Amino acid sequence: MGAASSTESHNATVQQFRQTVLEGKPLDASDIKDLEEAKNEIKKLRELASSALNENTKPKTDEKVKRAAVMDKVSVKDYVTKVIPKAENVKKMIYNAIKGNTLFKACCEEELLNIIDAFESADFKKGDVVIKQGDEGEHFYVVEEGTLDITVQMDNESSEMHVGVPYMPGAAFGELALMYGSPRAATIRAKEDCKLWCIDRKAFRGITGQHKLKQAEKQVEFLSRVKIGDKVLGDVLKSSDIHAMSLALQKDIFRKGHVIVREGERGDIFYLIESGSVDVLKKDHGDRPLTTLTTGQFFGERALLTEDVRNATCLATSEVQCLYLMREDFNLMLGDLQDLLDGKVRNEDESEVKSKDSQEAKDGVEDKIELKDLNILGTLGIGAFGQVKLVQMKSQTEVAKDGEADEGKEKLEESTSKTPQKTYALKMLSKSSIVDNGLQDHVLTERKIMEEVSHPFILEYFGAMQDDKHIYFLLEVLLGGELFKFLRAETQFPESWSRHYSASVLLAFRHLHSKKIAYRDLKPENLVLDKNGFLKLVDFGLAKKIESGKTWTLCGTPDYLAPEVILNEGHDIGVDYWALGVLIYEMTSGAPPFYSDDPMEVYEKILSGHLSIPSHFSRGLGDLIKRLLRTYQSKRLGRTKGGVSSVMKHKWYVGFDWKALLEKSLAPPILPSLRGDLDTSNFDVYDDGEHFEARVVDWNPEL
Numbered sequence: 001m002g003a004a005s006s007t008e009s010h011n012a013t014v015q016q017f018r019q020t021v022l023e024g025k026p027l028d029a030s031d032i033k034d035l036e037e038a039k040n041e042i043k044k045l046r047e048l049a050s051s052a053l054n055e056n057t058k059p060k061t062d063e064k065v066k067r068a069a070v071m072d073k074v075s076v077k078d079y080v081t082k083v084i085p086k087a088e089n090v091k092k093m094i095y096n097a098i099k100g101n102t103l104f105k106a107c108c109e110e111e112l113l114n115i116i117d118a119f120e121s122a123d124f125k126k127g128d129v130v131i132k133q134g135d136e137g138e139h140f141y142v143v144e145e146g147t148l149d150i151t152v153q154m155d156n157e158s159s160e161m162h163v164g165v166p167y168m169p170g171a172a173f174g175e176l177a178l179m180y181g182s183p184r185a186a187t188i189r190a191k192e193d194c195k196l197w198c199i200d201r202k203a204f205r206g207i208t209g210q211h212k213l214k215q216a217e218k219q220v221e222f223l224s225r226v227k228i229g230d231k232v233l234g235d236v237l238k239s240s241d242i243h244a245m246s247l248a249l250q251k252d253i254f255r256k257g258h259v260i261v262r263e264g265e266r267g268d269i270f271y272l273i274e275s276g277s278v279d280v281l282k283k284d285h286g287d288r289p290l291t292t293l294t295t296g297q298f299f300g301e302r303a304l305l306t307e308d309v310r311n312a313t314c315l316a317t318s319e320v321q322c323l324y325l326m327r328e329d330f331n332l333m334l335g336d337l338q339d340l341l342d343g344k345v346r347n348e349d350e351s352e353v354k355s356k357d358s359q360e361a362k363d364g365v366e367d368k369i370e371l372k373d374l375n376i377l378g379t380l381g382i383g384a385f386g387q388v389k390l391v392q393m394k395s396q397t398e399v400a401k402d403g404e405a406d407e408g409k410e411k412l413e414e415s416t417s418k419t420p421q422k423t424y425a426l427k428m429l430s431k432s433s434i435v436d437n438g439l440q441d442h443v444l445t446e447r448k449i450m451e452e453v454s455h456p457f458i459l460e461y462f463g464a465m466q467d468d469k470h471i472y473f474l475l476e477v478l479l480g481g482e483l484f485k486f487l488r489a490e491t492q493f494p495e496s497w498s499r500h501y502s503a504s505v506l507l508a509f510r511h512l513h514s515k516k517i518a519y520r521d522l523k524p525e526n527l528v529l530d531k532n533g534f535l536k537l538v539d540f541g542l543a544k545k546i547e548s549g550k551t552w553t554l555c556g557t558p559d560y561l562a563p564e565v566i567l568n569e570g571h572d573i574g575v576d577y578w579a580l581g582v583l584i585y586e587m588t589s590g591a592p593p594f595y596s597d598d599p600m601e602v603y604e605k606i607l608s609g610h611l612s613i614p615s616h617f618s619r620g621l622g623d624l625i626k627r628l629l630r631t632y633q634s635k636r637l638g639r640t641k642g643g644v645s646s647v648m649k650h651k652w653y654v655g656f657d658w659k660a661l662l663e664k665s666l667a668p669p670i671l672p673s674l675r676g677d678l679d680t681s682n683f684d685v686y687d688d689g690e691h692f693e694a695r696v697v698d699w700n701p702e703l
Contacts, residue, residue, distance in 0.1 A: 149162060391424050
């Protein structure tokens with residue numbers, strides 16, 4: 001949802017609230033005389049709330065505003081924890097305020113205590129502004145003393161309007177700032193002298209990220225030491241396999257005296273001890289334990305191989321915290337363990353069919369292009385740090401006339417001859433914006449990834465250059481328009497259309513994931529049609545190569561964020577399969593599955609695990625969506641054994657001609673209407689001025 005439309009909707013709801021409930025009435029409800037009058041008042045409130053809720057569960061049909069991606073990078077490994085002294089009653093107050101909050105629910109006790117230690121005190125005088133509407137948020141607050149008012153500045157109104165119930169001691173607010181910087185939705189002002197406690201985003205994400213990272217490293221270390229028969233897992237499995245196993249681990253706590261496994265029973269669960277002690281007993285050895293297992297040791301490992309009966313009883317002799325892995329989950333992630341131990345090669349479809357045309361373009365680099373060789377014809381799009389221009393090669397006459405103008409520009413390699421009329425997309429990025437936001441490495445990574453990939457359903461990259469204010473990427477021009485535009489025009493697509501477009505995405509993912517590249521920003525806005533109607537993946541600004549383990553940068557588009565990204569648990573290519581599930585759902589229903597105007601409500605819905613499948617979805621489609629939108633990565637289709645091929649083989653795609661699609665002999669659902677290579681009618685109209693700040697800065701990377 002665009003901020004403007006969201007505000008308009010909110011304004012309308014507030015106006016309705018004013019007229020229906022508040023007009024001329026005291027806020028303490030002292031005008032209510034009897035039970036019947038109270039019931040009528042409550043009825044009005046419920047009707048209004050229901051109306052607002054219904055409006056907030058799907059985008060407006062005329063909504064055209066594209067959704068922006070969010071990103072916040074915190075160096076998890078480099079964060080240094082801090083402890084701010086505070087009284088025990090303050091710690092308890094903060095604990096009670098945060099424990100039920102969406103972003104803190106997945107935190108263990110140790111994490112919560114570390115987070116509470118990092119809260120700092122902040123005192124405000126009566127009338128002080130704690131948060132100002134529109135300012136970028138950085139802190140999350142808990143109220144210890146005092147009361148704070150919430151006000152909103154409505155469009156076209158000079159005065160602020162009080163909304164909601166004032167924040168009292170024990171209340172908390174501003175949690176979205178813990179994820180990424182975004183404009184505050186309201187102004188919070190001290191109604192009296194107040195004492196607050198706050199934590200900033202860097203501290204919160206640093207603490208939670210470090211905890212999850214240490215936990216992941218410990219789990220991988222534990223698993224690497226596990227010995228089954230005469231083989232140690234760390235010696236026979238790839239590091240990526242060990243990492244995949246760790247994703248499938250779950251936790252359980254057993255009280256002292258609890259029998260965790262019993263001799264003679266069939267078992268399919270393997271246990272690792274995180275803390276506590278376990279006695280191993282056998283019936284023919286009496287009451288004396290054969291051995292006592294403690295932290296870092298394991299039992300039940302043969303359950304990963306076969307459902308044999310347990311040959312001993314394992315008894316908790318203290319409170320025991322265990323990690324456990326079910327054989328079913330192991331097989332889902334990696335296949336048969338015995339095959340892995342025997343060194344058998346898994347039959348995974350890792351094949352990659354490259355585009356002949358694209359590869360020739362990559363291999364046939366002969367000529368050089370400079371900025372002075374290009375005419376700028378118009379603006380195709382605008383982003384946070386730059387814009388995309390439609391450009392055309394100048395004729396030889398124009399080039400000669402220009403002479404030596406702009407000499408000294410960096411050369412740009414290009415794959416075709418300097419033929420007049422050839423058009424491209426020129427992505428212009430402001431160096432000053434990049435430097436101001438510390439994204440230099442980020443931009444260079446984008447270039448490196450685009451240079452590495454080549455596929456029929458991925459935007460073609462031709463090269464890069466720079467001047468004193470900009471970095472430029474010369475790209476294939478796609479004039480068919482964004483899939484987002486066609487989806488909004490159609491409201492929703494037939495399943496056959498969604499199948500075709502999602503299949504194109506899957507083939508692109510197969511190429512990216514074979515190179516260990518996670519795309520991380522799938523959405524209709526980043527899927528653009530070429531002149532023949534075939535879909536291409538564009539904008540690799542958030543893509544990242546993940547060789548092993550996880551990455552910790554929060555990035556993506558709110559509607560499409562996977563649970564592990566929201567919870568700062570670290571993520572890998574599995575986020576792309578979650579996003580694919582959201583995309584297919586949105587294409588076929590017209591709205592993403594967890595839609596709301598309020599980003600925090602979106603995240604609450606995502607983390608709730610509740611998914612409602614529309615009645616018009618076929619059974620096969622519903623099953624695919626459910627398998628892709630699994631909260632646990634270890635059970636998410638695509639992240640499991642077989643990777644992208646397991647998705648392609650799902651029953652919803654049965655009969656689909658993958659070969660014809662890859663060869664582009666399968667007719668696409670939409671054929672864009674174009675009058676030639678200069679027709680930009682499928683894009684929004686922009687003026688051709690400078691849409692962002694571009695200053696000269698001291699950054700001239702090698703390109």
